[in-house]
Amino acid sequence: MATEDGQDPRIPKIASSIRVIPDFPKPGIMFHDITTLLLDTEAFKDTIDLFVERYKGKGISVVAGVEARGFIFGPPIALAIGAKFVPMRKPKKLPGKVISEEYSLEYGTDKIEMHVGAVEPGERAIIIDDLIATGGTLSAAVRLLERVGVKIVECACVIELPECKGREKLGETPLFILISSA
Amino acid sequence: MFAAENGLKGDPRLEAISAAIRVVPNFPKKGIMFQDITTLLLDHKAFKHTIDIFVDRYKDMQISVVAGVEARGFMFGPSIALAIGAKFVPLRKPGKLPGKVISESYELEYGHDRLEMHVDAVEPRERVIIIDDLVATGGTLSAAISLMESQGAEVVECACVIGLPEVKGQHKLKGKPLYVLVEPSGLDGFC
Numbered sequence: 001m002a003t004e005d006g007q008d009p010r011i012p013k014i015a016s017s018i019r020v021i022p023d024f025p026k027p028g029i030m031f032h033d034i035t036t037l038l039l040d041t042e043a044f045k046d047t048i049d050l051f052v053e054r055y056k057g058k059g060i061s062v063v064a065g066v067e068a069r070g071f072i073f074g075p076p077i078a079l080a081i082g083a084k085f086v087p088m089r090k091p092k093k094l095p096g097k098v099i100s101e102e103y104s105l106e107y108g109t110d111k112i113e114m115h116v117g118a119v120e121p122g123e124r125a126i127i128i129d130d131l132i133a134t135g136g137t138l139s140a141a142v143r144l145l146e147r148v149g150v151k152i153v154e155c156a157c158v159i160e161l162p163e164c165k166g167r168e169k170l171g172e173t174p175l176f177i178l179i180s181s182a
Numbered sequence: 183m184f185a186a187e188n189g190l191k192g193d194p195r196l197e198a199i200s201a202a203i204r205v206v207p208n209f210p211k212k213g214i215m216f217q218d219i220t221t222l223l224l225d226h227k228a229f230k231h232t233i234d235i236f237v238d239r240y241k242d243m244q245i246s247v248v249a250g251v252e253a254r255g256f257m258f259g260p261s262i263a264l265a266i267g268a269k270f271v272p273l274r275k276p277g278k279l280p281g282k283v284i285s286e287s288y289e290l291e292y293g294h295d296r297l298e299m300h301v302d303a304v305e306p307r308e309r310v311i312i313i314d315d316l317v318a319t320g321g322t323l324s325a326a327i328s329l330m331e332s333q334g335a336e337v338v339e340c341a342c343v344i345g346l347p348e349v350k351g352q353h354k355l356k357g358k359p360l361y362v363l364v365e366p367s368g369l370d371g372f373c
Contacts (some may be wrong), residue, residue: 024280029298031280035300038260038270045264071256072272075223076264085223087257095206095216115220 001119010046017043018159032159032181033082034069034130048073050178051156053078055126060153064088064145066112066137069130073158077128086118088127088141099148103140121149131159132175135155135166144152184345185235185363195231196364200296202228203233203344211292211357217344217366219254219315232258237265240311243338245361249330250325251297251322254315258343262313271303273312273326283333288325297325299333306334316344317362320355326355 017040024031037043055077064086066123071087080084091100091111098113119125127141138155145152152173160177161168167175190196202225240262249271250259256272263270276285276296283298295346300351304310312326323340330337337358345362349355 021280033280068253076261095209
């Protein structure tokens with residue numbers, strides 16, 4: 001969680017601002033909807049502040065965000081800590097030369113892409129998404145960045161679904177989350 | 183209207199922003215000179231200038247909603263919303279938003295699509311700005327305006343980083359003001 005000696009007092013408000021919608025995108029899934037967090041100006045600001053406080057002054061030059069909800073949280077963090085923002089996108093969205101990494105879905109596979117030249121070897125990065133479930137997308141993002149010599153300092157998400165074991169899938173890569181939703 | 187004609191003539195930040203945008207020819211298809219803002223996002227100073235210019239413009243206009251068009255509008259909108267104390271409302275492709283939505287169809291430069299918004303995102307009489315990275319024909323922004331007006335909200339302005347030639351001289355979009363920072367780079371032979 002956010003601090004070792006107990007929860008940061010901002011976290012309960014952030015947690016309560018997130019709406020859970022049953023049976024989306026299909027029956028049995030409890031979807032954590034962060035759009036309601038974005039409507040709560042104080043909760044959204046606190047969310048960004050919590051990440052910025054953690055990553056400022058740590059020599060992080062890259063904030064990578066996973067499409068599309070990672071694009072909402074990543075840029076404000078990047079701006080506040082003086083880093084570049086690098087969007088990691090679904091196939092065929094990025095116009096320039098790309099490198100891509102495949103990952104497994106429940107049925108089939110998907111790919112995540114990044115522009116060649118967006119990052120340089122030796123850069124220190126964090127990877128942002130709104131939520132980690134199985135960790136498939138995030139671990140693909142980690143592999144993609146590590147292939148080009150970037151050091152992943154940490155993956156950071158607002159929400160973790162611990163039953164989906166995403167933390168295990170990330171292996172050695174540290175994971176920081178604000179809210180754990182069992 | 184373009185920022186240079188509206189108080190920011192000669193502002194060196196506009197040059198820095200323009201220079202940071204990469205042109206990718208023939209994407210997504212032959213003949214299109216694609217304006218790639220990902221290189222702007224890699225230039226921390228130029229990205230900050232972009233946000234600062236929008237924030238300076240909107241911070242005293244009692245804006246309570248910044249709406250951003252998926253997906254590149256998401257890269258600019260939230261930072262503006264945070265700085266001016268407004269809500270951020272994502273306007274998304276069909277099937278992405280989990281709650282009850284309203285939708286509006288629109289023509290693209292190349293094809294057509296639908297834009298969706300959660301029904302409870304904006305309230306009547308809220309003052310809204312709509313953000314996207316680029317405006318070409320204005321089709322997407324027009325759909326966004328329709329979504330807002332269907333909920334009784336007031337669109338104060340649409341704002342984009344880049345405006346294609348067809349919008350130059352066009353101060354309004356569906357009756358709403360349009361504010362653009364820069365023209366496209368590298369447009370020799372654009373049609």
